[in-house]
């Protein structure tokens with residue numbers, strides 16, 4: 001290319017606005033760093049315009065005008081070439097993004113499928129993961145993908161809060177959240193001390209006033225176990241739901257109704273009255289199943305959302321499934337152990353227990369919006 005930064009002297013008949021335009025274009029070209037194809041295309045386009053303006057000023061010197069027009073043609077070709085490259089690159093990036101998204105969704109489906117086929121009677125389900133292991137995070141995430149929960153051996157050296165913070169850090173859970181029900185009581189700490197005086201249980205998910213899927217992880221840390229009993233039971237509600245869907249689709253679909261389940265806060269510690277209505281299950285387009293299935297004193301079912309008897313059949317199926325050894329497991333935590341569970345994919349409960357009045361059972365709970373993952 002010719003040196004385009006030095007405007008030629010004014011030709012006869014050329015207006016003063018042409019050198020001014022040339023100056024502006026030259027300055028614009030100086031500001032471009034030409035470090036990528038798009039800026040290279042912009043530079044070439046400016047170069048084309050500059051050559052054309054100069055050619056217009058050389059009408060009295062046809063040979064020079066032809067040279068400048070040839071330069072303009074070369075720059076125009078460079079513009080087209082660079083623009084084509086930018087478009088191709090952009091299309092490749094978009095294709096790669098879509099491909100990554102597809103893979104991510106496929107991965108999510110595979111993880112979901114694992115839990116739908118989990119067998120809680122397998123001793124591997126209650127395997128403990130030592131958080132001191134170098135691959136503790138991978139083990140915890142693997143257990144949660146397989147079963148919807150994982151049991152961690154955390155030790156008793158730290159305070160419960162610090163232990164839960166460490167566990168959350170290992171699993172990328174971020175800061176714990178305070179559920180809406182906490183605002184109905186005087187305890188608004190995100191670390192809830194669960195003792196003998198807390199709410200009556202039954203199958204439930206935590207965060208009864210939250211929309212389904214808001215609180216996706218529950219972590220429980222055992223400070224003191226009960227004298228006997230006092231396990232935390234987990235129920236693979238999504239697996240039971242999909243099995244019901246295969247044999248009684250109308251009953252299963254009734255639990256997808258957006259108004260089928262109302263949960264009302266009836267806390268022993270206070271906070272009566274507020275409620276949340278929504279579906280018991282949500283099926284995503286990618287095949288994942290989320291749940292707020294609960295079956296306790298907080299629940300009110302709307303039997304009119306589907307054909308007569310459908311909700312009744314659905315509840316009977318779920319209650320029967322919850323008794324199957326394959327689909328439920330009672331996890332009795334020892335002091336220093338934690339249970340991490342997908343609150344949006346499992347229902348949980350507490351079994352009966354006998355306490356030692358001098359050293360009552362004490363668990364500390366934290367809730368998270370995120371899910372355990374490898375950071």
Ligand SMILES: [Fe+2]
Pocket residue numbers: 204205206348
């Ligand atoms: Fe709970």
